[in-house]
Amino acid sequence: MDANASVVDLTRELVSIPSYDDETAAGDFLEEWLRREADADTTITRDGVGNVIARKGAAGGETLALVGHHDVVEPAASQVASDDEYTVEERDGRLYGRGTADMKGAVAAAALAFVEADPAGELVFASFVGEEVGGVGARHAIDEGFTPDYAVVGEGSTGYSSPGVTDVAVAHKGRRGSTITAVGTAAHASEADAGENAVYRATDAVSVVRDLEPPAVEVAGERLEGSVVVTEIEGGTAMNVVPDRCEVTVDERTVPDERAPLERVEGIEGVAWTVDQDLPPMRCDDETFAEAVREAADAAQSGTPERVVKPHATDAGWLSAAGTECVVCGPAEPGEAHTDTESVSIDVLERCRETYRRVAEGWTGE
Template identity: 55%
Template sequence: MNEVEKLTRELVRTPSHEDETEAGDLIEGWLRDETDAGVERDDAGNVVARRGDAELALVGHHDTVPPADGQVKNGAPTVEKRDGRLYGRGTADMKGALAAGMVAFRDADTSDVGFASFVGEESGGVGARHATENGFVPERAVVVEGSTGYSSPGAFDVAVAHRGRREVRGVARGERGHAGDADDDGNPVYAAVDSINQIRRYESPETCPEIDGEEVSLEGTATVTGVRTSDEATNVTPSRCAFTVDERTVPEGSLDLETVGVETEVVGEMPPMVCDDGGFAREIREAARETGASEYVAKPHATDAGWLASAGTSTVVCGPAEQGEAHTDGESVDLGALVRSERIYRAVLEE
């Protein structure tokens, strides 16, 4: 068993869906024991290791979404190997990539590099935001979220842009009363429906940033994902009707909340990312192409790369997980891709 696989297994077996402390202890202890870097644990629980000025950093996160019933045995997360893949919660998102980054960071023969594992990525990037606001802003970063297989099966692609995410809550208010005496103008359900239909007519912005002479496409969306009234009785009009919007944002625009027609509140946001350094993106892709196919792609999901880019770090996303693996009941990662990612990360750090 190679070291990346062994470390991945250990990380996956360490639960981090409710409390990241134990996983953070494991990562911090390993980095202190295995590397000569300065290792810190900040107030949020992020683990950061630095050699010198850490101008280039590998960045991941060690929290996960809750495991499915089939991913737990005797109260602990499970990991198993089948057909050249590791199965278990966090194998793809993203403890496999985290293990590859840790080994690459240890073995890279270079200085002025860093490694960071954040908490709270699945909760809006709270760890990344805390770290950047408190001075962790390397010049360049590779976020090791999944990017494999976007352009073609098996390609270790480099995501040079991704959409952001904004969660919006809308609230329409009215007068609670008997349904038989209801007035349409006072029914908040109708007001909420009017706003929802307006959101359905929203023209999604699209942007095609050019990185290293090539264009990638990002298109925003706004989707209503839930509606709830303040009263469960079926013979009264409620005093309040609330709805939730999942918006995927792009740098060029987002839904104008003033036009929705009801009270709105942004309850969570992760910014989009576009790499601002074509030369850096090219270096990452060249390192990936030493091990096989690789293209520039745009990732549809928000990641901690958005917070790093917003703070001024030139950022790309490059990792072994394939699209559609994260958060699933059968989550898995290809062992060959893990080995490949460690080689790429080490080459990037040494370059």
């Protein structure tokens, strides 16, 4: 089997296996493939939530991990062939199907690189579950002691500096989703002064949010700027009743080491603020590692990759928060993930496979 067919075939196999609300079958396939293809000295484990983790090379020194996830978002009807198979199509040098870009193509490239590489130190391959629902697998692995020194996370970084170039993301935003709850006292609308209008209190809180200055940091010569946006509001029970409760949803895109001071809304009487989800941002502080990955990506393609920043949260955020130096480098292009026409370039899959292998064989952490 030639090199190009290998990455195509493995991606096809992975993408065809449904893994939206149950990742078990995709994890089974990955585990069985690794046991068949990896060297005898490779240690392969499947943890309690279904993460697939393999290790080889010299233990005791610096550890490099190639990281991905094998869960996907809900497929469109056109991406489902049957109850137990997703559709995968190849045309015009691309593979189409749910998970091709996000991110089973990168998982296939990383798995192949892991098997092929003669690593400079300890090399780890990890494919997590539950990335699309808040990093369930990554968080579990970290809690169980998954602490690589360095990681290349295969989320999309292609087409950021220029079309077709696979760059290296050295930072990305996080996401904090929260709810502002305003409570008041109900009254008949004809006697509004007898009550306390929760919607008015909520709109006062919204005014506070609108006046907040989103935090920003400089990374890799680019300004990574957060945002704070009110996205939903719900309150009231009837046209003629002063509302006693109103809830406002806030979407905040966070940057490393900074958060917008949303707690200020609690200075308003009757208003409380709760955090519902907090996906951490990521920033690589080891420039030597970031440059080593960029050089590997440069050697694997004709274009010149750059160090860039990424707007979306990934499992790199959880790893970074736990102390791992991370970069993001993968085949997906902006706008491909989660779409009904999701696809990935076959040439870029092979490029990423080569990049991962080069990093694994060249990086020692010294």
